[in-house]
Amino acid sequence: MDYQRIRHPIPPLYDKESRILILGSFPSVKSREAAFFYGHPQNRFWKLLAALFSEDAPVTVEEKSAFLHRNHVAVWDTIASCEIQGSSDSSIKNVQVNDLSVILDHAPIERIYCNGAKSHEYYRKYIQEKTGTEAVKLPSTSPANAAFGLEKLMDHWRQILIPLRIAPAGIGRSLLSWYDFNGRILPWRSDPTPYHVWISEIMLQQTRVEAVKDYYDRWMQELPDIPSLAGVSDEKLMKLWEGLGYYNRARNLKEAAITIMEKYGGQLPCDYEELLSLKGIGSYTAGAIASIAFGQPRAAVDGNVLRIFSRILMEPGKINSARTKGYLEREVLRTMPRERPGDYNQSLMDLGATVCLPNGQPLCEKCPWESICRAHNKGTECDYPVKEQKRPRRVEERAVFLIEWEGKYLLHKRERKGLLAGLWELPNLEGRYTLEKAGEEVAARGFYDYILEPLGEGKHIFSHVEWHMTGYRVRLQTLTKRLRRILDEDADWTLATRRELEESYALPSAFDRFKKQIDNS
Template identity: 45%
Template structure:
């Protein structure tokens, strides 16, 4: 076991990806990158990270950012509560820590949106604190390395693997050690298929490989079935603009903007009636393709209509948004991506 950290760090030094939050590795940049990478692939997050850093390069900038601007910077990245918690945490850092991100795990976990993993990553990478940072990649590596067949979604199993990984952490390079484990899980000890054992620096120490069971771990309980909801998306357009309304301040996709959204899969007559209730005179609705969006716990099954309407003032709680406003002002969640493509052709 004593040879695991040296072998892992040698591999990391030679194979680590060049990433912007590693090239310029301030605590703020590490923090934002770790939040963005929750539930998001690195390749998908990188353009958002670069844009976010250009717009909000400091904790103070993030703390003072208007909500609409923050939502727009995060548009399409999903899990929007991450952005809201980032800002709440930034405001707390400004108010209670003088604008400087705290260096210890015990203080970091007091900030909104920062749990044990994120706190461990920030503290070890940015401040050299010898603490673990165990995410899904690290759990996968550890369960294979030690051939642990416990359910990794269980707290006691996660705790056991975390202690084992932490016991081998070199005090002089705790951040690199944590990142090396994450990198190994992302590039070699991969999910969703057989690991690339021939490229693994820990192959000779891996108990799962020795037993020929590397594809049988980690063990996870079967996920609960997602709930489904049916919706009808109405693209009401007039004079080169589409009608949007803002979602409630709390709950799913809180505070973001959406087209007219009707519960269930409804017909043309119901769409026309709904627009009439908003004071809009509609032409015959044009059916659009169906679309599906998957959240972590929920699936939306959507039908849609494009409906030209007579120009009128926006109904209460709604706005008319032209192409420039859609691109630069109003944050429309990725759940409506298929319908956004329709709007690009008609606005």
């Protein structure tokens, strides 16, 4: 075959998220015809990468291009022009090399790999000095490299997953094996209907499993299905939720149940997008319902799952950035065994809750991913996930009054908007009050015949604010006309017995410290 002088006909493929660069030597005849990399049907490049990334091998040029972008891989060749006989690497002579700054100046490339010895030879001889970076030589994927079968190639090429921060294939199954023996036995898991999964997942947000169990049982006794939830009174709803916090979650459950009755005949829809459209259902809950109750391959990614994946991959991106979350969610999906999506999500929940613990050293010696976890292998588990510096919480001082009249306690309903919206509370004032000052405030409200006692201090932490509270008991000896009129005319004020408080009025747990004093009185 005659020599031909050929200029490289394919532009480099990269974008601003490319993390590694794979360099071949020069495109084969088939690649030149297809005007895209690795066009020879016997070249194992696409098959190999697809196996490493646990994806189907791309077929068309568009699919191949999208595949590389999606996986943050840049591709080009070392040679810009040369004399060559057909596709023969060994015939290459009179070489001019490519200027890699086109890629390196625009993409955060962490590692350069050469596909085969020829590419590596030209890189070392003519390019390395300019880039100042050594490239890693990998065995060629060309059909001419018959000594390397696909398995052997995979063994060598697996290292490209490290800078790509891609979870190794097969880890999903090892986690499922762990889960089969170590998964937690939880009430909602014995009969994972869509309704059971939905209610339990909403209750579990920001709340410990142990605390949720009783709430869940009580809820299912009172509201066993969607019609009963849609028809429940607001007072009863709040009572069932009392102490779980984030009361909007309960209101959203009811609102979504009404929508389900009106739009879906009382059955939770199985379509992920339709689930997402329901009030209070975000991507985590929709993913949990779709995967656990309907067996669909959807990820349910919460803080636990992000923590685990940021550790196994040593992900340096800030954990609350949309980009980092999106990337880690893709890794969860990539590693999800398609035959058991719900179990996989639950196994991640359990691993995060019992082994890969937050705030302190995780129990790596019990972890099924100990050998593949990069943070563990480097001893940097506690450096991940990378977090934004939190703004300190605002501190609010409050004086809380337990106002008692003949075995009843004065309650006030909060404004319909804002913190603890629409819930009952013990009357309270913003600010710090001494006993004397508290007495002045009580007198200023028209009370004249009472006994005032201090009840000590309490603290409650909300997500953005802390209440530092000082409590006072006010034993009324006389019910003033003014208070009687307020109670008659304003439905936002009431007197409730201890029993009524327990059975009918939901008092947020912020007041627990002082509610307990009722029990002792």
